[in-house]
Amino acid sequence: MIKRRLVGGILSLVVAYLELVMAHGYYHMYLSDATNPSMWVINKDKALFGSYSLYAVLALAVGIIFLATCKKQPVKWFEYTLSGVMIVFYVLIFPMAPNAGAEGGLFGFMATIQFFCYVLGAPMGATGFKDFPFKSKEDAHSEKSLDKLTKLKELLDSGAITQEEFDQEKKKIWK
Structure with missing residues (x-):
């Protein structure tokens, strides 16, 4: 905060x-x-x-x-x-x-x-607040990646996909 x-x-x-x-x-x-x-x-x-x-x-x-x-x-x-x-x-x-x-x-x-x-x-400076910097494109990318991983984990837990499929998709997301 x-x-x-x-x-x-x-x-x-x-x-x-x-x-x-x-x-x-x-x-x-x-x-x-x-x-x-x-x-x-x-x-x-x-x-x-x-x-x-x-x-x-x-x-x-x-x-x-x-x-x-x-x-x-x-x-x-x-x-x-x-x-x-x-x-x-x-x-x-x-x-x-x-x-x-x-x-x-x-x-x-x-x-x-x-x-x-x-x-x-207001944030002062080009980086934002001292302990809370501006959002970057990498932050947005990592949020999307986490959302995808969460959905994949739900599919794995429900039995809709196998552990191998989960691992393959996880590697694609983290690239």
């Missing part, structure tokens, strides 16, 4: 909850200010609602992914794709978030915490 990934996933879900609470609050502020003639207030609250909502969905997805994969060996292409999504959010979308004084600062703080939750659970 990858404890860093488990902790990162749990913290990411907590951040998602907090961002959803903030989005809910700004949504109600937007609705209550809808009669206000000041368009800046309406746009600010609407923008903060949208930003918190978007980042809450991202934190929720990352948290679920981390929790679902904390016991599995990481796959390089998947981890790189997730890293790419995080980079897009923080390099391209974050600068478009509203700059609304202290409220915008709180949003930036929440987004930064979310980023650190991701960094905590």
